[in-house]
Amino acid sequence: MNMLRHIVALAIKELLAILRDKKSRLVLIGPPIAQLLVFGYAASFDLNHIPIAVYNEDRSAPSRELVARLTGSPHFELVGHLDHDAQIAPLIDNKDVLMVLHLGPQFSETLMRGKTASVQLIIDGRNSNTALLALGYLRTILTDFNIDWSRQHGRPGPPATLRIRPWYNENLLSRWFIIPGIVALLTLVVTTVVTGLSVAREREAGTFNQLLVTPLRPVEILIGKSIPGILIGLIEGSFILLVVVFWFEVPLRGSLGALYLGMFLFLLSAVGIGLMISSLAMTQQQGILGAFLFLVPAVILSGFATPIANMPELVQQLTLINPMRYFMVILRGVFLEGDSYELLFNQYWPMAIIAIVTLSLAGWLFRNRMN
Amino acid sequence: MKAAAASRMRLFGMIRKESLQILRDPSSIAIAFVMPVVLLLLFGYGVSLDARHIPLAMVVEQPDATSASLTGAFQRSEYFDPQPFNSIHAAQQAFDLREVFGIVWLRNDFSERLLSQGDAPIGVIVNGVDANQARITEGYIQGVWQAWLTSYARSQGVELSLPVALEPRIWFNAAVRSRDFLVPGLIAVIMTLIGAMLTSMVVAREWERGTMEALMVTPIRISELVVGKLVPYFILGMGGMLLSVAMALWLFDVPLRGSFWVLTVASALFMLVALGMGLLISVVAKNQFVAGQISIIITFLPAFILSGFIFQISSMPAAIQVITHVIPARYYVAILQTLFLAGDIWPIVLANSAALAVMMIIFLGLAWRKMQKRLDA
Numbered sequence: 001m002n003m004l005r006h007i008v009a010l011a012i013k014e015l016l017a018i019l020r021d022k023k024s025r026l027v028l029i030g031p032p033i034a035q036l037l038v039f040g041y042a043a044s045f046d047l048n049h050i051p052i053a054v055y056n057e058d059r060s061a062p063s064r065e066l067v068a069r070l071t072g073s074p075h076f077e078l079v080g081h082l083d084h085d086a087q088i089a090p091l092i093d094n095k096d097v098l099m100v101l102h103l104g105p106q107f108s109e110t111l112m113r114g115k116t117a118s119v120q121l122i123i124d125g126r127n128s129n130t131a132l133l134a135l136g137y138l139r140t141i142l143t144d145f146n147i148d149w150s151r152q153h154g155r156p157g158p159p160a161t162l163r164i165r166p167w168y169n170e171n172l173l174s175r176w177f178i179i180p181g182i183v184a185l186l187t188l189v190v191t192t193v194v195t196g197l198s199v200a201r202e203r204e205a206g207t208f209n210q211l212l213v214t215p216l217r218p219v220e221i222l223i224g225k226s227i228p229g230i231l232i233g234l235i236e237g238s239f240i241l242l243v244v245v246f247w248f249e250v251p252l253r254g255s256l257g258a259l260y261l262g263m264f265l266f267l268l269s270a271v272g273i274g275l276m277i278s279s280l281a282m283t284q285q286q287g288i289l290g291a292f293l294f295l296v297p298a299v300i301l302s303g304f305a306t307p308i309a310n311m312p313e314l315v316q317q318l319t320l321i322n323p324m325r326y327f328m329v330i331l332r333g334v335f336l337e338g339d340s341y342e343l344l345f346n347q348y349w350p351m352a353i354i355a356i357v358t359l360s361l362a363g364w365l366f367r368n369r370m371n
Numbered sequence: 372m373k374a375a376a377a378s379r380m381r382l383f384g385m386i387r388k389e390s391l392q393i394l395r396d397p398s399s400i401a402i403a404f405v406m407p408v409v410l411l412l413l414f415g416y417g418v419s420l421d422a423r424h425i426p427l428a429m430v431v432e433q434p435d436a437t438s439a440s441l442t443g444a445f446q447r448s449e450y451f452d453p454q455p456f457n458s459i460h461a462a463q464q465a466f467d468l469r470e471v472f473g474i475v476w477l478r479n480d481f482s483e484r485l486l487s488q489g490d491a492p493i494g495v496i497v498n499g500v501d502a503n504q505a506r507i508t509e510g511y512i513q514g515v516w517q518a519w520l521t522s523y524a525r526s527q528g529v530e531l532s533l534p535v536a537l538e539p540r541i542w543f544n545a546a547v548r549s550r551d552f553l554v555p556g557l558i559a560v561i562m563t564l565i566g567a568m569l570t571s572m573v574v575a576r577e578w579e580r581g582t583m584e585a586l587m588v589t590p591i592r593i594s595e596l597v598v599g600k601l602v603p604y605f606i607l608g609m610g611g612m613l614l615s616v617a618m619a620l621w622l623f624d625v626p627l628r629g630s631f632w633v634l635t636v637a638s639a640l641f642m643l644v645a646l647g648m649g650l651l652i653s654v655v656a657k658n659q660f661v662a663g664q665i666s667i668i669i670t671f672l673p674a675f676i677l678s679g680f681i682f683q684i685s686s687m688p689a690a691i692q693v694i695t696h697v698i699p700a701r702y703y704v705a706i707l708q709t710l711f712l713a714g715d716i717w718p719i720v721l722a723n724s725a726a727l728a729v730m731m732i733i734f735l736g737l738a739w740r741k742m743q744k745r746l747d748a
């Protein structure tokens with residue numbers, strides 16, 4: 001009973017400390033909402049309106065048909081027609097176009113003779129991912145052109161064709177992949193910022209030692225200091241979820257319970273890490289540095305933007321101690337694949353272990369790190 | 372004449388004081404040198420969009436020579452790691468458990484249809500959750516398919532008659548290594564963090580302790596104070612920058628096709644913008660707690676997501692593209708990607724440098740004005 005009263009009192013004090021300062025309040029509420037909206041639209045690998053120029057030396061009906069298919073696609077935007085070679089390089093160099101399609105003077109003649117007409121495509125490879133995706137879009141258009149042309153002109157088609165079907169995200173919208181990840185991204189930033197400085201600030205002000213000599217036990221201090229971070233994280237996380245489902249219309253196919261269990265464990269481990277950093281730090285500057293040093297790798301090595309499977313083995317092992325990695329799988333699994341508790345079990349327990357380890361370390365550090 | 376000499380003396384005194392302070396407190400040296408090395412090492416190796424050895428389930432219902440040649444084509448590809456499955460049911464189970472990323476399915480009648488009427492379907496299922504990887508995998512699968520078609524036609528003694536064949540030539544990065552474009556971008560992201568953190572935290576601490584006010588009652592002018600604060604951190608930041616560039620070149624083998632001097636000048640410009648941003652944060656925030664919060668929130672994620680480092684700016688909605696213009700890292704990422712991979716392309720270098728120069732003036736000017744106001748208040 002006493003313990004509960006202690007914890008509640010401390011949690012209220014902590015919440016007040018965070019929310020009393022107007023600037024600090026603003027920092028916790030304003031930017032996450034703004035960032036959610038901006039990043040929701042910005043963070044996508046989908047390409048549209050890829051600027052392309054066509055250098056068509058042939059100008060016959062078949063070549064015009066091919067070009068028309070290109071301009072009809074929402075992925076491409078025809079910027080201009082070229083009439084000699086020398087125009088290609090400056091356009092690509094200055095990023096005026098991402099690619100130039102070059103049809104030689106013999107294009108339709110070769111095509112009509114039943115031979116294979118080759119077309120050149122010059123792509124700006126500065127962003128290799130964009131280059132590969134744009135090439136993929138163009139290939140699809142060309143494959144369709146080939147199939148239709150063969151059918152119309154009685155040419156034999158390829159003996160076997162691919163029937164590719166993507167599951168869970170039929171139209172391959174990369175927004176569906178990225179936006180659920182933003183839930184983890186923003187809640188992690190907010191909870192780390194809230195907890196990462198909470199002990200360090202009191203250490204610097206000298207009030208932490210006062211706290212330690214009160215009847216409060218370290219466990220109570222630990223819980224009292226954890227509650228604000230988890231509470232703020234849960235509230236912001238829920239708000240972000242609402243926006244993801246109702247504003248960005250990402251389908252939520254699995255159970256909300258499985259998602260919240262994941263969010264709770266994730267916040268618990270994030271708070272644990274934040275408090276651990278904070279109690280290790282002697283000054284606020286060290287605290288913020290520590291928060292940064294955790295946050296930046298945690299985000300980049302979480303699979304948020306680039307897949308963990310592409311990392312070298314050693315770095316993959318390192319991601320095992322990153323709680324965001326697990327929550328990322330849970331978010332995408334529940335949203336797109338409709339995963340259940342059982343399927344996500346292997347994501348839950350590592351976060352629970354991280355939380356237990358970091359929280360106990362933080363509690364231990366409260367007493368044992370004093371100057 | 373005398374005034375100028377006095378000003379110079381005050382300025383040098385200020386620079387000396389700041390440098391001593393930096394040398395005494397190792398944390399800023401750690402921020403400037405240790406952080407870029409650690410982060411670049413971690414990310415240079417960790418961040419990649421190139422998939423290799425993608426696990427694929429191969430379901431061949433009627434194994435024969437033709438299907439064997441197709442599975443052989445997948446086995447030879449460096450992109451795939453095909454695993455045989457007896458039934459589509461078993462393959463789907465592995466797919467649901469995320470043990471395989473995709474399924475290639477040749478039905479009972481595959482070879483029969485191939486020989487009789489052509490147009491035999493090769494069923495492919497890919498996990499579309501990560502749409503970007505799914506698209507790139509589709510591209511790789513198409514590549515394997517086309518190579519197999521050609522070799523199959525040759526084995527039948529005919530020439531494959533595709534109406535139109537594509538000959539792609541990828542400039543600046545022929546091997547399409549994603550690391551070559553990600554590492555220069557990472558330098559921009561890391562330098563944004565370091566520049567802003569170096570100044571924002573350190574200067575906020577001075578406000579908090581009141582030593583800033585103490586400085587201001589000396590005869591030193593605000594402009595001298597700003598310059599004096601910036602010079603040592605600028606040198607530190609440029610040191611970190613140089614280290615990052617060296618790592619990009621020699622550790623990650625990213626080519627530098629533009630000139631080193633253009634890179635240095637553009638980097639210096641960007642460093643001033645980042646330091647100016649940090650200074651402004653510290654003046655606005657007044658205390659370390661808020662300064663730390665603000666610099667985490669407004670530097671890292673925007674530089675990561677809105678700078679064009681990984682997500683293509685030209686594909687964002689128009690309103691978001693407008694917002695990216697206030698992110699300094701955007702200009703620096705464009706300069707770096709071009710300088711490293713394409714060379715000294717002046718229209719891009721100059722336009723983006725001009726934008727950086729404007730931002731530098733705005734940030735430093737605002738910080739200077741806010742400082743004056745604070746003294747009045």
